[in-house]
Amino acid sequence: MPDRTGKSRRFVTVAVIGTALAAAALTACGTSPDDGQIRVVASTNVWGSVAQAVAGDRLDVVSIVTEPSADPHSYEASPADAAKISDASLVVLNGGGYDGFVEDVLKTGTPKPTVDAFALHEQRTGAHADDTDDGDHAGHAHGSVNEHVWYDMPTVDTVASAIAEQLAVLDPDGADVYTRNAETFRTQLRTVSEITASIAAAHHDTPIAQTEPIAHYLIAAAELKDVTPEAFTGAVENGTDPSPASIAETRQLLSDRQAATLVYNVQTEDKVTRAMRDTAEAAGVPVVEVTETLPAETDFVTWQTQTAQSLADALNGAS
Known part of the structure; x- marks a missing residue:
């Protein structure tokens, strides 16, 4: 998906990943750096927070993308970033x-243990990136594979368990600690699932709109119906200008209150999405903000709980 400067953010189709890659991610054997330290590196602070919850006090996790305004799709690794990834015991x-x-x-270095969340999601659900019609983001908001899997709590639970397994191999003395931490994390995730289940019970099939399908799995778990035109969300997701017709249709949804809430990605907003927010607010449609990286001074469970609760509060207020 392009960033808002126009840089390409096109979805990269993963043609051969599925069960084989997921299994490889879980079983790959590697060694710690020469100094004996175990280094865990995460691509973003979202997965860094999950990994830290499992590692607990035994290890410090380093995240590459940490800025709330950063866009991981278009992020370019610096030499220092590349060195951290190359020197990691687990990625x-x-x-x-x-x-x-x-x-x-990772493609240019020595194979090392990795935990790939999307590969594990594919393994768990049987879905594949190449199930989409055209290999890009356009269909994601309406049932096709969506890569924003940190909004899918069962996948996050699976990732935490995989991290615990990998750390147990790297640090056998801490195996019991990692297992217990992963189990504690699983219990904490239930809070998020309980909120989405309550939304599903009270608001099943309620129509909502999105500026782009970042929170696809949250909305699916809440059993809400995304009525945003695919031409609009697809264009926003790909960083191109939505057609005038799709803009008009989305604006009409909001101004006529045909959508109970607008789910809004604050990290990649532009004049088109801001205009939709203005339309929603003018019509009294509540706006639920979502992000792609962890806000400052919070952790994964707190962040996801607050996001799910914001969605519940918006829908309850709109009822």
Whole structure:
């Protein structure tokens, strides 16, 4: 997906990834750096927070993309970033073309243990990136594979378990600690799932709109119906200008209150999405903000709980 300067953010189709890659991500054997330290590196602070929850006090996790305004799709690794990834004992990444800068570095170095969230999502669900019609983002908001898997709590749970398994190999003395931490994290994730289940019970099939399908899995878990025109979300996701017809249709949805809320990605807003927010607010349609990286001074569970609760509050207020 291009960033708002026009740089390409096109979805990278993962043609051969599925079960084989997921299994390789779980079983690859590697060694720690020459100094004996175990270094865990995550592509973004989202997965860094998940990894830190599992590592606990035994290890410090380093995240590459940490700025709230940064766009991981278009991020370019610096030499220092590449060195951190190359020197890592374990790399945790989103995969699916989302954080391609990590995949590019890994391709050029010695194979090392990795936990690829998107590959594990594919393994868990049986879905594949090449199930989309054209290999880009255009269909993601309406049922096709979507790479923003940190909004899918079962996948996040699977990733945490995979991290615990990998760390147990690298640090056998801490195996029990990593297992317990992953189990504690699983329990904490249930809070998010309970909120989405309550939304599904109270607002099943309620129509909502999005500026782009970042929170696709949250909306799916809440059993809401995204009625945004695909031509609009697809263009925004790909960083191109939506057609006048799709803009008009989306604006009409909001001004006529045909959507109960607008889910809004604040990190990649532009004049088109800001105009949609203005339309929603003028019509009294509540806006739920979502992001692609972790806000400052928070952790994964707190962030996801607050986001899910914001969605619940918006829908309850709109009822």
